[in-house]
Amino acid sequence: xxxxxxxxxxxxxxxxxxxxxxxxxxxxxxxSLLDYCEIDACHAEVESSRKFAFRVTRYFASLxxxxxxxxxxxxxxxxxxxxxxxxxxxxxxxxxxxxAMPVPGLIHKYHGRVLLTLTGACAIHCxxxxxxxxxxxxxxxxxxxxxxxxxxxAQNTDINEVILSGGDPLMMSDEKLADLVxxxxxxxxxxxxxxxxxxxxxxxxxITPSFMAAVSSFKGQVVFVAHINHPNEISEHNRQAFxxxxxxxxxxxxxxxxxxxxxxxxxxxxELSYRLFDAHIQPYYLHRLDKVQGAAHFDLSMQECKTIxxxxxxxxxxxxxxxxxxxxxxxxxxxxxxxx
Ligand SMILES: *Cc1c(COP(=O)(O)O)cnc(C)c1O
Ligand code: SF4
Numbered sequence: 001x002x003x004x005x006x007x008x009x010x011x012x013x014x015x016x017x018x019x020x021x022x023x024x025x026x027x028x029x030x031x032s033l034l035d036y037c038e039i040d041a042c043h044a045e046v047e048s049s050r051k052f053a054f055r056v057t058r059y060f061a062s063l064x065x066x067x068x069x070x071x072x073x074x075x076x077x078x079x080x081x082x083x084x085x086x087x088x089x090x091x092x093x094x095x096x097x098x099x100a101m102p103v104p105g106l107i108h109k110y111h112g113r114v115l116l117t118l119t120g121a122c123a124i125h126c127x128x129x130x131x132x133x134x135x136x137x138x139x140x141x142x143x144x145x146x147x148x149x150x151x152x153x154a155q156n157t158d159i160n161e162v163i164l165s166g167g168d169p170l171m172m173s174d175e176k177l178a179d180l181v182x183x184x185x186x187x188x189x190x191x192x193x194x195x196x197x198x199x200x201x202x203x204x205x206x207i208t209p210s211f212m213a214a215v216s217s218f219k220g221q222v223v224f225v226a227h228i229n230h231p232n233e234i235s236e237h238n239r240q241a242f243x244x245x246x247x248x249x250x251x252x253x254x255x256x257x258x259x260x261x262x263x264x265x266x267x268x269x270x271e272l273s274y275r276l277f278d279a280h281i282q283p284y285y286l287h288r289l290d291k292v293q294g295a296a297h298f299d300l301s302m303q304e305c306k307t308i309x310x311x312x313x314x315x316x317x318x319x320x321x322x323x324x325x326x327x328x329x330x331x332x333x334x335x336x337x338x339x340x
Contacts, residue, residue: 016174022203025058033054037066037068037074039069051084054125055124056077063232063235072262073230075262076230083295085294087293091292093134095329096329097109104148106152112159112161113161114163116162116169117140117165118164119167119169121171122168123198123203127294128257130327133292143184159189160191164197168198170197170206170211174210175214191220193215193221193223194225196225197226200224201228201233204241204242206241223252226253228276229257230263230272234276254282254284254322255284255285256283256286256287257288260299264300267315269286273321274320284322285323285334290326302337309324
């Protein structure tokens with residue numbers, strides 16, 4: 001329930017539960033989304049949506065242009081027959097995460113920071129997702145005090161940052177998030193808590209008073225990293241959620257994936273940076289696609305990536321330019337892609 005300015009009129013307690021209803025009301029089958037978008041179902045590929053389930057929030061769907069089968073938001077969620085093709089060089093564990101898991105659900109690849117996979121659930125299923133084959137059922141972290149993951153953090157005193165990831169960590173209830181924060185608060189050297197989430201932009205109703213209370217119970221700094229690929233993904237509605245976080249004193253960053261047919265032009269990416277900035281979000285990373293099986297149709301050659309990025313760099317002030325990076329298994333950080 002919103003008024004014309006998109007300001008929520010729900011009472012705080014109702015607001016706290018509203019997002020769960022919106023998840024349940026998401027589009028769960030392709031035909032109903034295409035129907036809503038006024039697009040002929042011949043583009044539908046049901047077999048692909050069986051292998052990696054289909055899911056889109058109503059808010060994200062509302063941003064798709066009616067009648068446009070090439071809409072850049074639609075293409076991010078549309079299952080196609082291309083997903084079923086085996087392409088050389090595209091693997092199930094594209095980034096070597098399963099080799100860097102000392103404890104189930106805890107990925108420790110880089111110095112000083114670990115990533116926790118909290119849930120396999122997402123509010124939207126992105127067809128290019130590098131975790132589309134990830135064995136979540138074996139890898140949801142146990143975050144109770146004295147669990148193996150918390151012991152690992154306590155023993156490794158050079159770890160100062162914990163990154164909440166998934167799936168999408170904001171699919172967890174506020175009670176569970178608060179429990180996790182309370183476990184982390186017992187470990188003195190954890191100073192930063194980072195939340196990587198696509199819900200921030202695709203389900204802005206998730207930012208509720210009780211969510212704000214759960215994150216603010218962390219003893220150190222909390223940083224949010226959104227996942228927005230195209231300027232059309234930002235509207236007045238999610239801008240208000242970002243503003244709320246920003247007013248709460250949280251720093252907001254964004255990572256995008258460079259995707260063929262979606263945002264593979266310097267003009268689109270420049271507009272994205274300006275809109276992010278307008279929404280109080282700092283562009284952070286522009287990722288080259290991870291070579292995951294089923295996503296080859298989004299891939300751009302290294303030369304194409306460099307050409308787009310060089311042009312982007314010539315368009316933007318330095319503070320709006322994301323870093324172009326790729327993830328290579330076994331490396332100690334993301335790998336910067338240099339263009340001359
Ligand atoms: C990307 C990533 C991080 C975070 O890297 P930053 O460069 O600090 O953003 C941490 N752990 C894993 C496993 C990652 O893939
Ligand atoms: S929200 Fe993130 S983890 Fe979930 S499907 Fe999209 S890219 Fe993958």
